Amino acid sequence: MVDEPTPPGTVRPGGRTARVRAAVLRAAEDALVEHGFGGLDLGDLAQRAEVGRTTVYRRWGSTGALVADLLVDMAEQSLPRSRSGSLAEDLRANARLVQRTLADPRQGALFRAVIVAANGDPGTAEALRLFYRRRVEEWAPCVTEAVERGELPPGTDPFEVIRAVSAPLYYRMLTTAEPLDEPAADRAAAAAEAAARAGAYRRPEG
Amino acid sequence: MVDEPTPPGTVRPGGRTARVRAAVLRAAEDALVEHGFGGLDLGDLAQRAEVGRTTVYRRWGSTGALVADLLVDMAEQSLPRSRSGSLAEDLRANARLVQRTLADPRQGALFRAVIVAANGDPGTAEALRLFYRRRVEEWAPCVTEAVERGELPPGTDPFEVIRAVSAPLYYRMLTTAEPLDEPAADRAAAAAEAAARAGAYRRPEG
DNA sequence: CCCCTAATGGGACTCTCGTTCCGTTAGGAT
C-alpha cells in the first residue's frame, strides 16, 4: 500500500478552502503591486488575507508556487475582445488594450511582477506561458480571417502576428524610460500589420 | 563644517579596491547565471570572490546596487558590430547577435537576471536603461545611413527600428517556450525592415 | 443532525541574512 499523500486543499476544495485561496490570491496581487515579486513575503500575505501563516506556507510553500496559482486564476478570467472586421482596427485595438494594461499603475506592476516571478521557478514559467498562450489564442482569429480574406499572404502565422503587436510594448516597458502611450501602441500595431503584409510572418514550410 | 561622508571605494579607487570590485563582479555574474537574481546572496558572493563579507555589504549594500554596478561594467565593454552597407544585412546581423546572446546559456541567464533586478530597484533600472541606450546607439547608424540612401522614408526613428529588431526576441524569451533560433532572428530582422520601409517608425512630427 | 477528518491557526523553535564593532592591512602622498 503506497501511501499517496494528497496535497492540502485538494480533497475539500470548496467552502473555507476556496475562501482562503481567494483571499490570499487577492492579497498577493496587492503585495506584488506594492513591493514587487522580490518583496513578496508569505508571512505578510497571511496577515493581509487574515489567514494563518502556517496555512499559506502549507498550501503554497513558496512565493513562486503562489504566483503560479495566481496566474492560473488570471488566465481563467478572459477579457472581451473587439471584432471589427478590419485587420488594422483589430490590431490597433489589441495594441491599445496591451498598452493600457501595462501603463496602468496596478496592472503594469502586476505584470512586471509575474514576469519576474517566472524567471526562476519552472512551474511559474509554465503558468506564465499558458497565460500568454490563452491571450494570444483569443486574438489570433482576426489574423486568420484576414488571411482568408486575402489581406495577408497565405501561410501567415496568426500567433506570430499577435505577438508582434505586444513585443515592442513589453520591450519598451522593460528597457527604456519612454512612456507607454497611445502613439506607441498605434505604432506597434501598424508595424506588425506592415510586416505581416510583407510576408515576414509566413511559416517556414510553403 | 558639514561632514561630507565619502562612499567607500571612492577615495582610493585603485589597487586593492579595484581588485575586490573585479572579483566580486565576476562572482556576481556566476551567481546570477546559476541561481538568478532572486538567489543572489551577498554573503555567498563574498565567499566566491574570496573577500570579506563585511566588505561586500559595505561597498554595495544591496543586491540591486550590486547589479547596477555590474551593468555599468557591462556597458563599458562594447561589442564590435558589422557594417556591411546593406540595411537588410545589418539588421539581420544585429538580430542574430541578440539571438545568440539570449540563447547562450550563460549570457541568456545573465540578461534575464539583470532585467529581473531592474524591476524593483530604481537605480538598477536606470543602469539597465543606460546599458540598452548604448547598445542601441551603436547600431543606429546603419539605419540613419539607410535613410540617407533613400532606402527608408525620411523622418524614420533609427532607435525605434533597432529596438524593433530586439523586441520580438526578448518577448519570445519571456513569454513562450519556443526556441530562440536563427529563423526567429531572421524573421525579427525582416519584420523590422518591412515595417520601417512602410513608414511605421517615422517620428510623429513632419 | 451527527460524525469523521481535511484544513486551518497559534506558538515555539531554528537558521540564515544583514548589521555592528573593532582590529588589521595596504594605498599613495610626502
Place this chain on the structure above:
DNA sequence: ATCCTAACGGAACGAGAGTCCCATTAGGGG
C-alpha cells in the same frame, strides 16, 4: 622609506523568514 588613513576582514549580535507540533474549526457525506 615612512606615515596616515581608506579600505578590508573576522566575530559576535539581532531580526525576521520559514518549519514543526499540536490543538481547534468547519466541510460535507451519511
